[in-house]
Amino acid sequence: MRRHPRTGLLVALLGAISVAGPLAGCATTYDESIASEESSAAEPATSTTAPAGTAAELLPRLVEEASSLSGLMLEEGDAAGAAARVAQYWDAVKAEVNDVRPDLLSDFSANVARCQTAVQFKRAADADKAAKNLSALVDTFLTA
Numbered sequence: 001m002r003r004h005p006r007t008g009l010l011v012a013l014l015g016a017i018s019v020a021g022p023l024a025g026c027a028t029t030y031d032e033s034i035a036s037e038e039s040s041a042a043e044p045a046t047s048t049t050a051p052a053g054t055a056a057e058l059l060p061r062l063v064e065e066a067s068s069l070s071g072l073m074l075e076e077g078d079a080a081g082a083a084a085r086v087a088q089y090w091d092a093v094k095a096e097v098n099d100v101r102p103d104l105l106s107d108f109s110a111n112v113a114r115c116q117t118a119v120q121f122k123r124a125a126d127a128d129k130a131a132k133n134l135s136a137l138v139d140t141f142l143t144a
Contacts, residue, residue, distance in 0.1 A: 050088060050092060066130055087116065108137055114133075118130060
């Protein structure tokens with residue numbers, strides 16, 4: 001049986017790496033002096049407080065956030081933060097929507113998820129579609 005001429009070299013290289021240990025030359029400490037105030041200020045803060053209110057109060061806010069997504073994506077703004085707020089509003093009112101109009105629950109959930117996916121894959125057209133669908137769903141819910 002013939003071996004490829006580079007097989008021996010590969011075995012020797014792998015052996016040397018395993019003896020030296022994984023990533024032996026990498027530093028394992030964090031240097032706080034590297035982090036600057038400027039770099040941390042560039043990241044906009046997202047709200048961690050869960051929104052409170054009725055569906056009639058929060059669903060219009062959900063639509064506002066969803067409607068801003070495509071613009072934020074195109075301007076390279078905080079689209080992820082806006083999508084997170086859409087999800088927070090939905091989480092806050094999901095139970096009430098289920099009590100009043102359970103037939104709308106899956107459509108709301110799908111379009112909130114579409115907002116997340118639009119941001120994840122940078123698809124502003126999908127964000128616009130989700131915003132239009134959410135607006136129609138909110139109108140339907142509020143007229144019930």
